[in-house]
Amino acid sequence: MALAYLGSKKADPAAVMSSPPHLILTQDELKKIAAYKAVEFVESGMVLGLGTGSTAKHAIDRIGELLQQGKLANIIGIPTSTKTHEQASSLGIPLSDLDTHPVLDLAIDGADEVDPDMNLVKGRGGSLLREKMIEGCCKKFVVIVDESKLVAHVGGSGLAMPVEIVPFCWKFTAQKLESMFEEAGCVAKLRVSAENGEPYVTDNGNFIIDLYFKKDIGDLRAAGDAMLRLAGVVEHGMFIDMATTLIVAGEFGVTVRNKC
Numbered sequence: 001m002a003l004a005y006l007g008s009k010k011a012d013p014a015a016v017m018s019s020p021p022h023l024i025l026t027q028d029e030l031k032k033i034a035a036y037k038a039v040e041f042v043e044s045g046m047v048l049g050l051g052t053g054s055t056a057k058h059a060i061d062r063i064g065e066l067l068q069q070g071k072l073a074n075i076i077g078i079p080t081s082t083k084t085h086e087q088a089s090s091l092g093i094p095l096s097d098l099d100t101h102p103v104l105d106l107a108i109d110g111a112d113e114v115d116p117d118m119n120l121v122k123g124r125g126g127s128l129l130r131e132k133m134i135e136g137c138c139k140k141f142v143v144i145v146d147e148s149k150l151v152a153h154v155g156g157s158g159l160a161m162p163v164e165i166v167p168f169c170w171k172f173t174a175q176k177l178e179s180m181f182e183e184a185g186c187v188a189k190l191r192v193s194a195e196n197g198e199p200y201v202t203d204n205g206n207f208i209i210d211l212y213f214k215k216d217i218g219d220l221r222a223a224g225d226a227m228l229r230l231a232g233v234v235e236h237g238m239f240i241d242m243a244t245t246l247i248v249a250g251e252f253g254v255t256v257r258n259k260c
């Protein structure tokens with residue numbers, strides 16, 4: 001069936017979710033629909049991991065809205081970046097950290113890629129380390145994406161797989177990473193800021209090397225472990241076996257999948 005883009009920036013996610021699948025929406029509207037669906041899992045009194053990125057932003061806005069309406073209460077948010085910290089505090093969401101709240105009920109975050117086993121690539125927004133620390137402590141980790149994020153295998157989008165590294169001798173580390181994945185046709189690039197061309201610096205004062213693969217890297221755990229054994233690497237952007245629920249919004253509606 002040919003589909004017509006309505007493209008309204010004001011589409012109401014609640015209405016769209018219950019509509020027949022005849023609307024084509026913008027990518028941002030799909031992100032918002034997935035985010036609103038995820039917030040249905042939030043209950044009063046929960047300690048919540050708050051993700052980073054344009055999809056997670058919609059979820060945080062919605063949580064703020066429900067708090068203001070009195071439909072949620074006693075939420076504590078643990079932000080995964082300074083940007084999310086700023087957004088959540090501007091919405092009046094009470095915030096804490098892992099030192100005080102080492103166990104979280106639920107985290108909601110976007111992803112750059114999701115493979116068929118719900119393994120993720122994250123960190124194109126630069127927050128992979130805090131995201132992995134926080135989302136690794138959650139009883140439930142809900143990943144929200146539009147369908148463009150679904151890939152056949154990790155790295156399959158042809159876009160970046162981020163690795164956070166220390167700035168010291170970053171060229172050396174980038175070269176080591178590239179050699180490590182030579183068989184997969186890996187190219188390693190230092191991420192630079194679009195504003196000034198200087199190296200992009202994470203919230204933790206580190207750099208990011210973006211890895212681009214021409215082929216499937218195969219065993220993800222082996223690849224991840226190899227990267228972490230390299231002194232200079234702080235963390236990689238593969239989130240293996242961490243997501244417990246996946247919400248995908250696409251032109252034919254929203255799907256919710258739980259990890260078995």
Ligand SMILES: O=C(CO)[C@H](O)[C@H](O)COP(=O)(O)O
Pocket residue numbers: 051052053054055056109110111112121122123124125126127128131
């Ligand atoms: O990992 C992330 C940030 O570090 C984001 O979740 C990821 O980049 C997805 O972003 P967006 O929702 O803007 O597409």
